[in-house]
Amino acid sequence: MAAAELRILEHGEELAREAAEFVAWIGEQAITSRGAFRIALSGGSTPKALHAQLAANHATRLDWSQVCFFFSDERCVAPDHTDSNFRMANETLLVPLKIATSKIFRLHGEEDPAQAARQYEETIRAEFATAAPAWPRFDLILLGLGDDGHTASLFAGTPALHQQQRLVVPTQAPQGPKQRLTFTAPLINQAHTVAFLVSGADKASAVRTVLEDRAANPKTIPAKLITPASGRLVWFMDRAAAAGLTMEQQRVVSNEE
Ligand code: 6PG
Numbered sequence: 001m002a003a004a005e006l007r008i009l010e011h012g013e014e015l016a017r018e019a020a021e022f023v024a025w026i027g028e029q030a031i032t033s034r035g036a037f038r039i040a041l042s043g044g045s046t047p048k049a050l051h052a053q054l055a056a057n058h059a060t061r062l063d064w065s066q067v068c069f070f071f072s073d074e075r076c077v078a079p080d081h082t083d084s085n086f087r088m089a090n091e092t093l094l095v096p097l098k099i100a101t102s103k104i105f106r107l108h109g110e111e112d113p114a115q116a117a118r119q120y121e122e123t124i125r126a127e128f129a130t131a132a133p134a135w136p137r138f139d140l141i142l143l144g145l146g147d148d149g150h151t152a153s154l155f156a157g158t159p160a161l162h163q164q165q166r167l168v169v170p171t172q173a174p175q176g177p178k179q180r181l182t183f184t185a186p187l188i189n190q191a192h193t194v195a196f197l198v199s200g201a202d203k204a205s206a207v208r209t210v211l212e213d214r215a216a217n218p219k220t221i222p223a224k225l226i227t228p229a230s231g232r233l234v235w236f237m238d239r240a241a242a243a244g245l246t247m248e249q250q251r252v253v254s255n256e257e
Contacts (some may be wrong), residue, residue: 004233006242011239015199024038024061026139027039031062037066038068039068039142043153045088048140051138054093071153072141074107075176107181117169124168136167142193145206147206148174151222153171155171155174156221159171166187169181190229196234212249
């Protein structure tokens with residue numbers, strides 16, 4: 001497992017710009033080497049600035065017709081609900097980039113959670129042509145970080161954290177929309193690249209715990225479960241989110257792709 005690469009940017013807008021460059025670069029590499037770019041989008045609010053950068057500055061950079069969009073988690077609501085991660089991505093990225101619906105694979109939050117999870121696993125396996133027990137390998141999985149250390153919809157103390165076979169499971173959140181659907185840690189850890197996007201001082205404590213507190217228990221800080229088996233792990237943060245890190249870590253501002 002490779003060490004996490006830290007990319008610390010001055011503020012949220014610069015973080016979004018750098019992350020957009022990275023997404024486009026990973027996409028180019030994936031299309032060149034594998035003929036397609038399969039990406040899983042993150043939920044929450046942080047990705048909105050990234051989506052705006054991609055839509056505004058990368059519309060012609062990448063052959064978006066070769067990109068398949070998945071979601072690393074979803075709230076169990078209708079796709080037009082204000083809490084829907086699909087709705088946020090659709091409004092800020094998929095519609096602006098004119099992505100064909102055939103290239104958009106959303107989690108059906110409006111359906112029975114257990115059935116929706118199974119259905120999504122079948123969809124993923126079909127799109128990757130990867131039958132069980134092999135693991136589909138996303139080109140890029142984008143993740144956020146909650147101030148409690150959750151990521152995707154992997155929350156402390158939930159059975160989802162112990163899943164070692166499933167790709168996608170129903171779960172519950174302690175706050176916000178309760179019923180969720182989420183990628184499991186083993187699926188995330190099979191990705192070629194995993195990128196966290198974290199912005200804001202309210203995340204500084206969770207960032208320090210995940211990246212520097214070796215004693216912290218992954219079952220209480222689920223983002224610590226994200227340790228790609230052979231892929232890259234990159235953390236895009238603004239200075240406010242990185243403020244809790246030791247000085248050595250904060251000096252890491254990598255510009256290599
Ligand atoms: C969700 C997300 C969740 C999110 C973090 C950070 O469905 O809410 O997948 O994991 O990424 O909670 O959210 P913000 O970007 O809004 O801080």
